Amino acid sequence: MIAASKSSHRDSSAKALRNTSFWFAAVALLCLSMADLDISTPNPWGELGLMAAGALSPAVWSWPTLLTSLANTFSFALQGIALASAVGFVLALGYRFTLVRAFCAFIRSIHELFWALLFIQIAGLSSLTGLLAIAIPYAGTLAKIYGELFEEVDPSPITNLPNLSHKGSLSRFCYTVLPLAWRSMATYTSYRFECAIRSSAILGFVGLPTIGFHLETTLSEGNYSEAAAFFYALLLLIATLRFWLQKRLLPLYLISVFYYLPPQAQTSWQLVKRFISEDIVPAPLRGQANLNAESLGAFGQWCNQLWQHQIWPGLINTMLLGQIVLVFTGLLALLLFPLNSPLFFRGWRGFGDAILILLRTLPEYLLAFLGLLIFGPSMVPAILALGIHNGAIIGHLVGRHTDELTLRADVGTGLNLYFYEVLPRIYRQFLAFLFYRWEVILRETAILGILGITTLGFYIDSAFEEFRFDRALLLILASAMLNIGVDHFARWLRQRLHLKSIPESL
Amino acid sequence: MISSFGRSLGFIFLLLITPICQAQTTFTFTAIPDQNEAHLQERFDKVAVYLQQALDIDVRYIPVKSYAAAVTAFRNDQVQLAWFGGLSGVQARRLVPGSQAIAQGYEDQLFSSYLIAHSSTGINKSEEFPTEIAGKTFTFGSKGSTSGRLMPEYYIRQHLLAAPSKVFAKVGFSGDHSRTIALVQAGAYQVGAVNFKVWDTALAAGKIDSSKVKVIWQTPSYPDYQWTVRGDVAKRFGAGFQQRLTDALLNMSDPELLASFPRQSFIKANNALYQPILDTAVSIGLIDAQP
Numbered sequence: 001m002i003a004a005s006k007s008s009h010r011d012s013s014a015k016a017l018r019n020t021s022f023w024f025a026a027v028a029l030l031c032l033s034m035a036d037l038d039i040s041t042p043n044p045w046g047e048l049g050l051m052a053a054g055a056l057s058p059a060v061w062s063w064p065t066l067l068t069s070l071a072n073t074f075s076f077a078l079q080g081i082a083l084a085s086a087v088g089f090v091l092a093l094g095y096r097f098t099l100v101r102a103f104c105a106f107i108r109s110i111h112e113l114f115w116a117l118l119f120i121q122i123a124g125l126s127s128l129t130g131l132l133a134i135a136i137p138y139a140g141t142l143a144k145i146y147g148e149l150f151e152e153v154d155p156s157p158i159t160n161l162p163n164l165s166h167k168g169s170l171s172r173f174c175y176t177v178l179p180l181a182w183r184s185m186a187t188y189t190s191y192r193f194e195c196a197i198r199s200s201a202i203l204g205f206v207g208l209p210t211i212g213f214h215l216e217t218t219l220s221e222g223n224y225s226e227a228a229a230f231f232y233a234l235l236l237l238i239a240t241l242r243f244w245l246q247k248r249l250l251p252l253y254l255i256s257v258f259y260y261l262p263p264q265a266q267t268s269w270q271l272v273k274r275f276i277s278e279d280i281v282p283a284p285l286r287g288q289a290n291l292n293a294e295s296l297g298a299f300g301q302w303c304n305q306l307w308q309h310q311i312w313p314g315l316i317n318t319m320l321l322g323q324i325v326l327v328f329t330g331l332l333a334l335l336l337f338p339l340n341s342p343l344f345f346r347g348w349r350g351f352g353d354a355i356l357i358l359l360r361t362l363p364e365y366l367l368a369f370l371g372l373l374i375f376g377p378s379m380v381p382a383i384l385a386l387g388i389h390n391g392a393i394i395g396h397l398v399g400r401h402t403d404e405l406t407l408r409a410d411v412g413t414g415l416n417l418y419f420y421e422v423l424p425r426i427y428r429q430f431l432a433f434l435f436y437r438w439e440v441i442l443r444e445t446a447i448l449g450i451l452g453i454t455t456l457g458f459y460i461d462s463a464f465e466e467f468r469f470d471r472a473l474l475l476i477l478a479s480a481m482l483n484i485g486v487d488h489f490a491r492w493l494r495q496r497l498h499l500k501s502i503p504e505s506l
Numbered sequence: 507m508i509s510s511f512g513r514s515l516g517f518i519f520l521l522l523i524t525p526i527c528q529a530q531t532t533f534t535f536t537a538i539p540d541q542n543e544a545h546l547q548e549r550f551d552k553v554a555v556y557l558q559q560a561l562d563i564d565v566r567y568i569p570v571k572s573y574a575a576a577v578t579a580f581r582n583d584q585v586q587l588a589w590f591g592g593l594s595g596v597q598a599r600r601l602v603p604g605s606q607a608i609a610q611g612y613e614d615q616l617f618s619s620y621l622i623a624h625s626s627t628g629i630n631k632s633e634e635f636p637t638e639i640a641g642k643t644f645t646f647g648s649k650g651s652t653s654g655r656l657m658p659e660y661y662i663r664q665h666l667l668a669a670p671s672k673v674f675a676k677v678g679f680s681g682d683h684s685r686t687i688a689l690v691q692a693g694a695y696q697v698g699a700v701n702f703k704v705w706d707t708a709l710a711a712g713k714i715d716s717s718k719v720k721v722i723w724q725t726p727s728y729p730d731y732q733w734t735v736r737g738d739v740a741k742r743f744g745a746g747f748q749q750r751l752t753d754a755l756l757n758m759s760d761p762e763l764l765a766s767f768p769r770q771s772f773i774k775a776n777n778a779l780y781q782p783i784l785d786t787a788v789s790i791g792l793i794d795a796q797p
Contacts, residue, residue, distance in 0.1 A: 220685050377643055377678050
């Protein structure tokens with residue numbers, strides 16, 4: 001709840017909230033008019049029938065395979081989050097420096113899959129690759145959350161301390177800021193753990209031995225019964241987390257996963273050296289002892305070609321799709337959050353939340369394929385896939401936030417309750433969640449190659465496929481720039497609209 | 507609290523810096539078959555057992571997911587032998603100087619791709635390249651596939667004189683031959699390119715509804731899948747190893763093993779056979795011309 005002293009603030013900024021929402025929706029509508037929204041009318045019923053039949057008759061082909069891939073998925077996720085929270089914490093201590101913030105935005109702007117593809121070049125398909133692919137982007141995310149939490153805790157303990165000369169000292173921080181932020185940090189980290197499990201599963205798409213490995217294979221072969229078994233296993237893992245992943249058992253789990261899947265790799269300095277001194281050097285400059293006008297000219301041409309054919313169209317498509325998806329995600333979240341709110345579905349909340357878990361666990365790849373079957377190739381399946389996935393996530397978080405609302409005794413019910421009581425009071429929080437999700441949405445546009453939407457991620461994926469790591473790196477830098485820009489803008493908006501950061505409410 | 511962070515951090519670093527290079531005495535290979543990627547480990551473990559007996563050394567199979575991952579594993583010496591597609595083999599041999607194509611599938615001498623179309627397009631099978639596919643929606647298979655991407659794209663450019671993104675209304679990458687068939691059969695894409703063997707097998711298995719999707723054109727033949735071995739195996743596994751390995755592959759006759767690839771037998775191959783694939787990849791810009 002927002003303190004009474006701030007209520008005047010709230011009144012004056014309600015208009016700002018409304019205006020911001022309006023402009024976001026207006027820009028999204030503008031983007032829609034430029035987007036490719038053709039709906040063709042394919043005949044998907046045969047394939048959809050097979051999928052439905054598979055979903056209803058899950059078949060486990062081999063229990064050892066299923067259980068090992070489940071254990072691997074869990075291990076990568078837990079190891080990744082453990083490392084990420086430690087590194088993220090250290091980074092968060094310096095979060096007031098622009099450079100640190102930009103660094104964090106940079107490492108989290110690269111999709112887990114691309115981190116994995118980068119590390120595969122150096123460390124092969126190994127457990128170390130899996131760990132780092134999760135730990136690095138998550139460290140960037142957690143640093144942001146922790147950092148913003150530290151900025152927003154009640155400053156009175158620190159201002160009340162005498163001897164302000166040691167204001168920046170670590171022990172001061174540990175006794176004033178950290179205790180206030182600790183609970184939120186823990187809750188947010190545990191929420192990110194669920195995301196890490198999904199990321200870990202997705203890493204299977206490039207060959208790490210997690211659930212995604214088998215899920216992708218079985219789906220692409222149309223073996224829907226087996227795919228269903230793997231998917232249900234993942235769903236069950238995520239849905240039951242809160243029952244068995246308890247705080248006091250955490251050290252035990254941590255030790256077990258490091259014992260079960262020790263991070264190791266067959267690697268050597270030569271591989272690292274080769275990667276840095278050959279692979280990522282732009283092709284026209286490779287193997288040139290010293291730069292001359294000719295090679296520089298060739299390099300300029302190389303950059304120009306890449307800009308015209310990939311970076312610029314990729315940027316446009318990524319932003320176009322990202323903006324539409326952002327607003328669609330918001331609308332869906334507002335529609336879905338009552339499913340996880342005690343104010344609307346008192347007795348049914350468990351069921352409602354189960355639906356949200358289902359929606360956000362369905363891999364976007366699968367949603368995109370379904371959308372492609374039904375609507376044909378265009379931006380429509382992409383908008384649906386990313387919107388449903390992210391909408392279910394934000395819906396879940398907003399729903400949980402409504403736990404903390406205290407309502408008057410004579411409050412209305414149904415639509416009156418929704419529009420006149422709950423919506424105005426959660427709207428600020430809702431926007432905060434949505435802005436957080438913005439950059440994630442941009443990052444996720446990468447994995448929709450099946451739809452042929454040429455986002456930056458599409459070209460990065462192609463560059464890896466063609467072993468052109470120089471191109472991949474330049475494209476990754478371009479998407480990082482976009483991400484840093486969006487992060488900057490979202491931060492500015494958040495401050496302007498006085499949006500409290502996420503974790504307080506979690 | 508800080509200290510618990512510190513402890514876990516220290517613990518993790520300790521694990522990270524423990525020597526991560528394992529001694530390698532095992533001969534490792536990988537394979538991505540063009541169809542039925544399910545249960546790879548189980549099927550190819552049998553091939554590993556066969557090679558182990560034939561070569562009298564430890565042989566291990568590791569499953570990979572994509573052509574790119576297979577090439578990387580080969581380049582980093584994580585595997586010494588790989589069953590590559592035409593394009594991935596060419597890429598691998600460029601990245602690992604000295605490596606050799608030693609055997610190909612019997613069927614791979616004269617491989618080809620089909621263009622397939624949904625019935626609503628009204629395009630019929632012809633000997634001539636079906637120029638009326640211009641303007642339709644189109645899906646390739648995986649971006650790095652020889653039969654699902656490289657060769658079809660080459661013939662599309664040759665006959666329609668422009669890049670696919672210019673020729674077609676939309677271009678997707680289904681990621682897999684089975685997906686391509688499913689998507690064109692559902693009409694989600696109007697036209698697609700698919701590996702001829704995957705199509706023939708699916709057709710024989712009754713998985714294709716011929717009233718909805720059919721073959722409209724077949725590409726001229728080209729060489730495809732092959733076994734490629736690293737050039738430095740003799741150093742590690744003894745002189746004459748490559749010859750013994752080649753013999754073991756050529757002598758593989760157990761139908762159960764061959765069905766994993768699936769090929770009727772393996773025959774001799776060499777790098778020069780794949781020059782046309784390299785030239786094609788360079789001509790459509792997938793590989794840079796060698797300076």
